Amino acid sequence: MASDSVKLYTAIYVALLVLAFSKFVFFEFPEYFTYGQAFAGTMVAAAIKSVLIVGYFQHLRWENKSLTYLMLLALGLAMLLMAAATYSIT
Secondary structure, three states: OHHHHHHHHHHHHHHHHHHHHHHHHHHHOOOOOOHHHHHHHHHHHHHHHHHHHHHHHOOHHHOOHHHHHHHHHHHHHHHHHHHHHHHHOO
């Protein structure tokens, strides 16, 4: 059983390394990616990395669903506050 969890965490760690390296690839090879594509790819990679970190390294995957929904609610409210702050600065 312990061997399975080591394999899982190793695979997630390698995935995180590959996703982190993708930012370098997106921005250091402008002949293959426009700035918009590089930015979008970086945002997608960051979202995937966040899900992997929160789900596995912070063990949210094995928690009650109510805690997951509470975290999603907090994230949504934080996004609304940032959007409101953005428009209130002008």
